[in-house]
Amino acid sequence: MSFFIDSIFIGVLQASPLILAAMGFTLIYYLNGFINFGYGEGITFGAYFASLLNVSFGLSFYVSIIPAAMMTGGLSVLTYLYVFRPAIQRGVKPAELIILSVGLSFVLRYGLILFVGAENVFLDEPPIAFFTFAGTGATSLQFIALILVFTFAFNLYWLIYHTGFGEKVRGLADNPDLAQVSGIDPHRVSIYVWFIAGTAAGLAGIFQGVFALVHPLMGWNLILITVMVSIIGGVGSVRGALIAAVVAGILTAAITLITKPLYAEVALLSAFIVILWRRGPRTA
Amino acid sequence: MAYLIFSLSLLLIYVGLALALHIQFGMLGVANFGVVGFWGVGMYTMGIFQAQLDMSFVDALFLVLIISLAVSWLMGWLVLRLDPQATLCATIAFAAIVALLIVTEKWATLGVVGLGTIRYPFRIGDGTEYLYFGFLVAIVVGLQVLVLRLHKSPTGKLLQAIRDNEELCASLGKNTFQVKMFWFVLASVVMCLLGALSAPLNQFLTPNMIVPSVTFAVWIALVLGGKEHSLGAVIGVFVTFGIFDILIETYAPVSPEFAVVVPNMKLFLYGLLLMAVLIYRPTGLLAPTTPPEHVWGEIQKASKAAVGGVAAFSKEARDRIVQPKTAPFAEPKVQTEDGSQNDSDPTGQESKS
Numbered sequence: 001m002s003f004f005i006d007s008i009f010i011g012v013l014q015a016s017p018l019i020l021a022a023m024g025f026t027l028i029y030y031l032n033g034f035i036n037f038g039y040g041e042g043i044t045f046g047a048y049f050a051s052l053l054n055v056s057f058g059l060s061f062y063v064s065i066i067p068a069a070m071m072t073g074g075l076s077v078l079t080y081l082y083v084f085r086p087a088i089q090r091g092v093k094p095a096e097l098i099i100l101s102v103g104l105s106f107v108l109r110y111g112l113i114l115f116v117g118a119e120n121v122f123l124d125e126p127p128i129a130f131f132t133f134a135g136t137g138a139t140s141l142q143f144i145a146l147i148l149v150f151t152f153a154f155n156l157y158w159l160i161y162h163t164g165f166g167e168k169v170r171g172l173a174d175n176p177d178l179a180q181v182s183g184i185d186p187h188r189v190s191i192y193v194w195f196i197a198g199t200a201a202g203l204a205g206i207f208q209g210v211f212a213l214v215h216p217l218m219g220w221n222l223i224l225i226t227v228m229v230s231i232i233g234g235v236g237s238v239r240g241a242l243i244a245a246v247v248a249g250i251l252t253a254a255i256t257l258i259t260k261p262l263y264a265e266v267a268l269l270s271a272f273i274v275i276l277w278r279r280g281p282r283t284a
Numbered sequence: 285m286a287y288l289i290f291s292l293s294l295l296l297i298y299v300g301l302a303l304a305l306h307i308q309f310g311m312l313g314v315a316n317f318g319v320v321g322f323w324g325v326g327m328y329t330m331g332i333f334q335a336q337l338d339m340s341f342v343d344a345l346f347l348v349l350i351i352s353l354a355v356s357w358l359m360g361w362l363v364l365r366l367d368p369q370a371t372l373c374a375t376i377a378f379a380a381i382v383a384l385l386i387v388t389e390k391w392a393t394l395g396v397v398g399l400g401t402i403r404y405p406f407r408i409g410d411g412t413e414y415l416y417f418g419f420l421v422a423i424v425v426g427l428q429v430l431v432l433r434l435h436k437s438p439t440g441k442l443l444q445a446i447r448d449n450e451e452l453c454a455s456l457g458k459n460t461f462q463v464k465m466f467w468f469v470l471a472s473v474v475m476c477l478l479g480a481l482s483a484p485l486n487q488f489l490t491p492n493m494i495v496p497s498v499t500f501a502v503w504i505a506l507v508l509g510g511k512e513h514s515l516g517a518v519i520g521v522f523v524t525f526g527i528f529d530i531l532i533e534t535y536a537p538v539s540p541e542f543a544v545v546v547p548n549m550k551l552f553l554y555g556l557l558l559m560a561v562l563i564y565r566p567t568g569l570l571a572p573t574t575p576p577e578h579v580w581g582e583i584q585k586a587s588k589a590a591v592g593g594v595a596a597f598s599k600e601a602r603d604r605i606v607q608p609k610t611a612p613f614a615e616p617k618v619q620t621e622d623g624s625q626n627d628s629d630p631t632g633q634e635s636k637s
Contacts, residue, residue, distance in 0.1 A: 035372070083559065092566040095315070099507040100562045102500055106555025110548045118548075224376055224496060231373040262388045269377040269384075276370045277362045 007254035013142055015249020016149040017043070017204040017211075021226045022233065022241040023156055024200030030173045030236030031193050032088065034097040038079060038104040039201055040223030041112075044216060046072040046202025047209030048112065051121045061124060061210065065148070069202035076198020077191055079104060085190070105220070113216050121214040123206075145207050152203060153242055156196065160238045169193055173236055232272055289413045291530045293485050296420040298525050300478045301502045302509070302517035303427045304471040310511040311440065312467055313447030315368045318359075318375030319502045321382040322472050324494035325355050326479025331399045331489045332392050341405035345480055352476030356469040364464050376496075383494040393491075400488035420481065427474065428518065435514045443467060501525065508561055510570030515579055519569055528554050564589040 012019075025039050049071045053064035083104055084097070092100060125141060160166040168189050171179040180186060201219075208218055229248055233240030248268060255264035301319055308314045329351050333344035359378055363371045386393045393399055404412050434440040446453050446460050454460045483489060501524065509520025532550055561569065569586040570579060 035369075083563075087563050087566075090563060090566055092562055095309075095511065096507055096562050096566060096568065099504055100559055102504060103555040103558030103562065106551050107559065108555075110552035110555065113548045114545065114552060224380065228373045228376055231369050235369055260388070262384050266381055266384050266388070269381045272377045273362055273374045276366055276374045279370070281365055281367050281370075 003254075003257060007257060008250050009138070010257075011250030011253030012246060013138075013146060013249075014253060015245050016145055017208040017222065018226060018229060018249060019149060019153055019242060019245040020200045020204040020207075021222060022229045022245040023153060023238055024197035024204075025226050026230045026233065026236060026238055026241040027156075027160075027169075027193055027197045027200075029230060030238070031169060031190060032084065033173075034094040034101070035227060036084075036101045037098065037223055037227075038083075038101040038108065039076075039197070040219035040226070041105050041108040042072050042076055042198050042201030043205035043208065043219035043222055044109065044112065045075055045219075046205030047123075047214040047218060048116065048121070048205075049202065050206045050209060051123055051214050054123050055121065062144070065203070065206055068206055069199045072202025072205070073195040073198035076194045076201065080190060080194040105223075109216055109220065118216055121209075123210045123214060125210060141210065145210075148203070149207070152200065156200070157238060157242065159196075165189075165192070228269075228272055232275060286413060288530075288534065289417055290485060291534070293413075293417050293420055294482070295521060295525050295530065296417075296424045297478050297482045297485070298502060298505065299518055299521045300420075300424050300427055301475055301498075302506045302521050303424070303431055304474040304478070305502055305506050306431060306511065306514075306517045307434070307443075307467055307471040310506065310513075310516070311434070311443040311447060312464055313368070314364065314464065314468055315372045316375050316468075316472075317372045317499055317503070318377075318379035318382075319475060320494055320496060320498040321375070321379030322352070322356065322475035323479035323482075323498060324379070324382045324386065326352055326476030326481075327483045327486075327489060327493070328386055328393055328399070328479075329476075330480035330483040331402055334402050334483070335399050336392065341403065341484075345477070348476065348480045349473065352473045352480075353469065356472035356476065357465075359472065360465045360468045364461065364468060379494075379496065379499060383491065386491045386494055393489075396491055398488055398490040402483045402487050402489070404484045416484065423481070431517075432514050504558060508558060508568055510568035510572065512572035513568070513570035516568060516570045519579070519583065523569070524554070561586065561589070564592075 021039070021043060024042075025036070028036050028039065046068055049068035050061075050064050053059045053068055054061050057064075083100070087097060087100055160169060168179070168184045171182065172184060172186055172189055176186060204222070205214075205219065208222065212218075225248075229244045230241050232248075233242070233244035251271070252264050252268055255267050301323065305316060305319060308316045326348055329348045330344055333339045333347055334341070339347070359375070363374045366374065387395055389395075390397075404416055406412065406415065408415060434443075442453070442458065442463060446458070446464060450460050486493065505520035505524045506517050507520070508523060509518070510516030528550055532546075565586050570582055
């Protein structure tokens, strides 16, 4: 029994950055229809904004979470306005947009390295209390991270599937022309969506950074698994991305408890390929 | 000089990989994002057969061929029926699995310790590297000729037709899955063999060679050069790898105190160039319809556009943000129809301003 509780708890905890990143990534993919590798830099920048507020300005870690995430959202909106929107307007196709986003990712990452250096940064963690819950130990930081991640995830879920704004987003993604004729302003909706997605990336980066350390390649290391989980979850399905990320985290944790961590990754990736193959072609 | 020959040999390997990807993605529309996986399979099987089992180069190459056929066929069977996003995801996963297995299976690959030494197929004193370089030139020229002929042949037209509308092709009685399978496996085997051929160049193999950056480098080169043009792969690799990894790295005059900054600065500029080219030349440097005799003129135009683009980049975006009332989703629809004709107009304006 404790095996299941351990795998679920560790899995969800380790996957919490992935859950946020996959949901935000899916949102952009859904609305604009291209794979944005630059999204990974949102994760990095979220962690660095947090370290700026937390380490350089000496704010408490908990206080700096929300502003850092909002700053990442702002950065995400800027990349949309200055790079991706002009590109889409000029008729750059999805395959070229992928490479464009890789270029943006290079610019942001190496710009960051030129600006602050490539050294590892550690966030100032708040004092940690240790709890025991259902036979599993956890720190206060982990609990707060879990609560924040799930608050954000379920708010996003509710926003997309149960509000007028979500309806606009889904309308624009499914049929942009019809949505515009119905009076939806695609420009404004896109800005909101890129802001929300950037905020999700920033939060993912903050939690990834506080559990381990902050370094310029952290987003790049997370982006491939984010892309895979989002595609497995079903193109443009925020619900699917949430479920796929949670399941991937729990499975990894469960296999890691039985065998070596690297074999867990091999098993998970093989499962990805087999799932895609079993599912066969599907239209988005 | 020995270093330059090594870099140039590596450049040829990249040209070969980009040509193979051109067949898979540019002509057939299969989004293979696992280039490094195939490359790594070839490189490491070559290393294992030579360094661990002490086989001769030719025997090892033959076994690599058989293994890579099996791996490519398996991957083709798994991914070719899928939609593009799923293909992309499955091939990324494949490359990641290859990289992980190289680390875990220490009995064969020696894991992170590294595997060596891989010998050249011949040894003639100081000239070995040069002769091997010539051998690679012959192979890459052969591949390029194959691609050029493929573009002119009915088979090439069939591949492009499958890329553009597979259902239509199937309804005309073509066995599209078989055609896709044949060319996918062929191109993947080429990638594996190029991996095997690059093993003697590196001589000592470590898992950190099998990283996604290789895939990205090949993709960037192909898309930047023009993914559907028969010469796009070569041009792309020369612009990216040739300029940034060979010219700047080797010949840029840098004082020692800035030497630490150069690699980061280089990648920063690389990203900027990539963005400028793709925004101002949405089809890459060479549009699919450029006739071969106009390639040089197109490159000159594109380089002007890129230089003007970097300068106009921030200004242009600032102008756009002032008038947010324009509908961003209405225009691409129009441009997709005649994008190849249209995209030269903004280019001309930008290079003048």
